Amino acid sequence: MSSSQGVSRRIGGKGRNFARWALCIGIGWGGFTGSHAATLDPAMLPRIEAATFEVVQAKPVDDPLSYEKPLPLDLLPFQERTDKYHSIGTAFAIGPNRYVTAGHVLLAGAGSLWGAPELRDSQGHVYAIDKIERYSLRKDFVVFSLASPPSVKPLPVDTRPALNQVVYAVGNALGTGIVIRDGLYTSNTPEQQDGSWNWMRFSAAASPGNSGGPLLDRNGKLIGVVLAKSANENLNYALPISEVLNAPAHQAIIDSRLVYQLDIFQAVENGTFKAQFALPLGLDAFYRAFLDRTNANADTMLKTLLARESANLFPDGPGSLRLLHQRTKLNAFPSLIMRGAEGEWSRVGEASSHYTLSGNGYVDAGAIGRNGLFHLRRPDGFDAETYYRDARARMDLLAQTGMFRRAVAGENIKITSFGKPVQESVHEDRWGRPWHVSVWALPYANALGVVYSLPVPDGSVMLTRMTSPASLHDTRLDMDQLSGFIHATYEGTLAQWTGYLKNAKLKPAVFKDIRIDFDYGHRFSYASPRVAFSYGPEVQEITPDNMLWLGFRFFLSDGKPVWDVGIVNVWKDSTSDNQENVDIQRYMAPPPNLDKDMSSRWQQLVQRQFPFNAVARPENGLMKIDAVATPAPGDGKPSVLYTAFYGVAGTSSQARMKHQLDLLMKNLRIKER
Numbered sequence: 221m222s223s224s225q226g227v228s229r230r231i232g233g234k235g236r237n238f239a240r241w242a243l244c245i246g247i248g249w250g251g252f253t254g255s256h257a258a259t260l261d262p263a264m265l266p267r268i269e270a271a272t273f274e275v276v277q278a279k280p281v282d283d284p285l286s287y288e289k290p291l292p293l294d295l296l297p298f299q300e301r302t303d304k305y306h307s308i309g310t311a312f313a314i315g316p317n318r319y320v321t322a323g324h325v326l327l328a329g330a331g332s333l334w335g336a337p338e339l340r341d342s343q344g345h346v347y348a349i350d351k352i353e354r355y356s357l358r359k360d361f362v363v364f365s366l367a368s369p370p371s372v373k374p375l376p377v378d379t380r381p382a383l384n385q386v387v388y389a390v391g392n393a394l395g396t397g398i399v400i401r402d403g404l405y406t407s408n409t410p411e412q413q414d415g416s417w418n419w420m421r422f423s424a425a426a427s428p429g430n431s432g433g434p435l436l437d438r439n440g441k442l443i444g445v446v447l448a449k450s451a452n453e454n455l456n457y458a459l460p461i462s463e464v465l466n467a468p469a470h471q472a473i474i475d476s477r478l479v480y481q482l483d484i485f486q487a488v489e490n491g492t493f494k495a496q497f498a499l500p501l502g503l504d505a506f507y508r509a510f511l512d513r514t515n516a517n518a519d520t521m522l523k524t525l526l527a528r529e530s531a532n533l534f535p536d537g538p539g540s541l542r543l544l545h546q547r548t549k550l551n552a553f554p555s556l557i558m559r560g561a562e563g564e565w566s567r568v569g570e571a572s573s574h575y576t577l578s579g580n581g582y583v584d585a586g587a588i589g590r591n592g593l594f595h596l597r598r599p600d601g602f603d604a605e606t607y608y609r610d611a612r613a614r615m616d617l618l619a620q621t622g623m624f625r626r627a628v629a630g631e632n633i634k635i636t637s638f639g640k641p642v643q644e645s646v647h648e649d650r651w652g653r654p655w656h657v658s659v660w661a662l663p664y665a666n667a668l669g670v671v672y673s674l675p676v677p678d679g680s681v682m683l684t685r686m687t688s689p690a691s692l693h694d695t696r697l698d699m700d701q702l703s704g705f706i707h708a709t710y711e712g713t714l715a716q717w718t719g720y721l722k723n724a725k726l727k728p729a730v731f732k733d734i735r736i737d738f739d740y741g742h743r744f745s746y747a748s749p750r751v752a753f754s755y756g757p758e759v760q761e762i763t764p765d766n767m768l769w770l771g772f773r774f775f776l777s778d779g780k781p782v783w784d785v786g787i788v789n790v791w792k793d794s795t796s797d798n799q800e801n802v803d804i805q806r807y808m809a810p811p812p813n814l815d816k817d818m819s820s821r822w823q824q825l826v827q828r829q830f831p832f833n834a835v836a837r838p839e840n841g842l843m844k845i846d847a848v849a850t851p852a853p854g855d856g857k858p859s860v861l862y863t864a865f866y867g868v869a870g871t872s873s874q875a876r877m878k879h880q881l882d883l884l885m886k887n888l889r890i891k892e893r
Contacts, residue, residue, distance in 0.1 A: 277337055337503075349367070361467075389430060391431075399427075407455070409421055478493045539563040553586065555593075575623065608675050618682075659692065670684065713768070735748070766793065802867070832863055847881055860892050
């Protein structure tokens with residue numbers, strides 16, 4: 221897929237989407253070869269070939285990635301391994317030092333990790349682009365000059381071609397050279413936005429790389445610019461050459477329908493992006509002017525979308541109430557809070573793959589739409605300070621799993637390191653959580669990997685996405701928003717919490733009011749503005765291997781949404797076969813008629829009914845006991861209740877279980893009502 225796809229992700233909407241249709245979708249290699257339909261006058265071929273060029277980009281010289289073994293580049297086809305350029309489209313001459321190609325072909329160079337777009341002739345000579353003279357996003361063409369142009373006789377032009385005649389599509393076919401293929405000019409189709417002009421429809425075959433090539437009539441005259449391949453039929457699209465010749469001189473015109481959508485809901489923002497800027501400009505200046513305007517427009521569309529959805533944007537609106545009042549769930553793997561078609565918000569996402577690392581480290585991986593989700597547990601013995609500081613170290617741990625591969629000559633070669641990130645920053649989401657943002661370059665694919673890494677005590681929770689270089693701003697806009705909809709549990713052994721808590725830069729804003737203290741063998745304590753408790757070894761041993769879970773969640777506090785702790789859970793150790801644990805959990809009174817199960821559980825809590833009645837019970841190989849803590853003093857019925865829980869493997873008497881629970885609740889103090 222060409223890098224123009226990234227630029228076009230917001231472009232097209234309900235109209236013609238060049239990101240989907242563009243013929244500039246293959247990465248090809250090679251020089252020029254000529255082939256032609258038998259009915260075209262052979263005397264025309266030299267002039268056609270001389271006036272038609274490949275659009276190429278230089279292949280990257282340096283590769284920051286490391287691999288498990290040398291890449292088998294010698295097994296690639298000769299043309300592919302020896303060509304220093306990627307072939308991305310076609311261009312042609314229309315006058316003295318005036319050339320035309322498809323707009324999306326030129327935009328492939330915006331922010332590209334490959335070389336700037338250039339023209340290459342049939343002899344292999346390469347010519348740098350000098351100035352952009354005319355441009356239209358909606359009509360998808362660009363007129364430009366070359367810095368050192370060759371002597372070329374432009375193609376003759378017919379601006380009023382007849383229907384139902386034989387036509388010839390000329391272009392770079394899959395990077396193997398210029399080919400000429402015949403078909404019929406069958407019809408005209410009004411452009412989709414408001415019918416301002418007609419697209420030419422033709423049946424001549426069009427291959428990846430044809431974008432920007434000339435469409436010729438039976439006499440070899442230029443009648444259109446080949447732009448797009450139909451997705452559903454063998455009738456391709458060309459822009460009449462008259463639209464290029466009659467376009468305003470020295471203007472870049474942007475006038476296209478756009479669609480903006482976030483991955484958290486189905487709602488979209490539709491709009492028309494209109495802008496202009498003066499030409500001529502050099503290629504780099506043109507790219508800056510274009511991206512400045514498209515990025516600013518994306519900012520505006522996102523702001524408009526969020527404002528329009530604000531009344532029903534989590535955690536606001538009736539569709540949020542169920543999730544805000546559900547029982548707190550502990551899950552080391554992150555999930556994305558999304559709104560379903562019925563308007564209800566819920567947590568979505570689960571691990572689909574598990575990878576084991578040395579030192580008890582592991583990676584759980586999953587995906588939602590275009591986004592990757594990861595939970596990376598830092599291996600024991602891996603220095604905490606280095607881990608949280610060094611983005612490369614974290615990414616190299618992901619690479620150890622073997623999930624990242626590069627396909628070369630039929631082999632999938634393991635990527636062992638992505639090198640150093642090309643960009644690093646910190647994004648604080650709307651809940652005050654510090655996401656460490658890193659961007660990695662993949663020059664061979666002309667792509668960027670964007671990773672949002674949230675420090676947690678046992679390692680990191682990660683949100684990732686691949687994007688084109690030109691779409692980095694757009695991708696960051698999306699991921700800045702998505703990060704605020706990530707549900708994450710904070711877990712780790714007490715030894716891991718030690719390394720996490722001592723670094724203030726890692727902790728979300730809510731931690732400024734939370735105090736966690738432990739003295740191995742003597743005491744564990746937790747205190748916040750909502751609840752405080754402590755216990756000694758008579759309740760549960762306090763060791764570096766204790767597993768502490770803070771079940772953060774979203775809920776309403778004094779009518780305002782917050783992200784805070786809903787459960788504090790401490791396991792005796794981190795092994796799965798020892799389930800002895802204690803917890804203190806927060807419950808809220810549900811709104812009337814929200815959910816029968818929630819209302820029933822709240823009544824059980826209020827009336828101290830089973831299982832919240834301090835009576836031990838066997839369940840799944842554990843003995844468990846729960847009780848409701850005394851509410852904070854105050855008038856009226858409490859809207860918040862807390863429970864204390866004690867669980868131990870095997871069997872134990874009621875007296876023993878109640879004794880342990882009483883010890884846990886001895887220093888439990890509820891501060892909110």
